[in-house]
Amino acid sequence: TQLLEQSPQFLSIQEGENLTVYCNSSSVFSSLQWYRQEPGEGPVLLVTVVTGGEVKKLKRLTFQFGDARKDSSLHITAAQPGDTGLYLCAGPSTSGTYKYIFGTGTRLKVLA
Amino acid sequence: GAGVSQSPSNKVTEKGKDVELRCDPISGHTALYWYRQSLGQGLEFLIYFQGNSAPDKSGLPSDRFSAERTGGSVSTLTIQRTQQEDSAVYLCASSLGGSYLYNEQFFGPGTRLTVL
Numbered sequence: 001t002q003l004l005e006q007s008p009q010f011l012s013i014q015e016g017e018n019l020t021v022y023c024n025s026s027s028v029f030s031s032l033q034w035y036r037q038e039p040g041e042g043p044v045l046l047v048t049v050v051t052g053g054e055v056k057k058l059k060r061l062t063f064q065f066g067d068a069r070k071d072s073s074l075h076i077t078a079a080q081p082g083d084t085g086l087y088l089c090a091g092p093s094t095s096g097t098y099k100y101i102f103g104t105g106t107r108l109k110v111l112a
Numbered sequence: 113g114a115g116v117s118q119s120p121s122n123k124v125t126e127k128g129k130d131v132e133l134r135c136d137p138i139s140g141h142t143a144l145y146w147y148r149q150s151l152g153q154g155l156e157f158l159i160y161f162q163g164n165s166a167p168d169k170s171g172l173p174s175d176r177f178s179a180e181r182t183g184g185s186v187s188t189l190t191i192q193r194t195q196q197e198d199s200a201v202y203l204c205a206s207s208l209g210g211s212y213l214y215n216e217q218f219f220g221p222g223t224r225l226t227v228l
Binding site: 103 | 131157168215216218
């Protein structure tokens with residue numbers, strides 16, 4: 001069974017601080033996605049990483065895919081209250097269907 | 113361009129009743145997914161449609177759950193004889209259905225189901 005474990009589960013920080021969120025698995029994923037979900041809304045895709053070792057930047061967010069494609073990280077520089085939300089990683093199942101495996105989520109709160 | 117819509121946004125029902133949840137995907141999206149999210153946690157895959165067929169129903173928790181999609185568009189998730197453990201937010205997502213490796217899923221706002 002493919003699982004994606006995220007850590008930490010909860011994170012509360014002050015505006016301006018840096019943070020890193022992790023997404024780990026014992027299975028190899030062909031790609032991984034990161035989504036952000038705000039209260040009362042569905043998740044919104046932030047990025048897709050597809051190559052082992054790949055690094056992608058989206059403004060203050062930096063995403064990295066592990067060399068072995070079993071893990072990924074999301075680093076936020078100088079966090080802002082607008083970054084508050086639930087961060088989810090997700091990857092396609094190796095079953096060959098369109099099933100996606102979602103991580104357990106990291107709930108981030110950035111205090112002004 | 114409208115996004116994915118779901119109805120109702122909230123549903124409160126009594127244990128043992130049947131409920132129907134509706135999803136209207138983005139026009140032209142051939143792939144449609146249903147997920148369940150409990151207490152703001154991660155998403156639990158329920159079922160996936162490609163067109164009107166469901167090649168993967170492996171996530172449906174029990175035979176009380178069923179889903180259909182008609183005309184390659186609207187989908188309905190039905191829960192029969194609801195139980196309290198069915199209480200959750202049910203999310204629908206659609207995608208173009210191209211390469212499943214890089215599929216961007218567009219999510220609706222969800223239906224919050226509460227079973228009393």
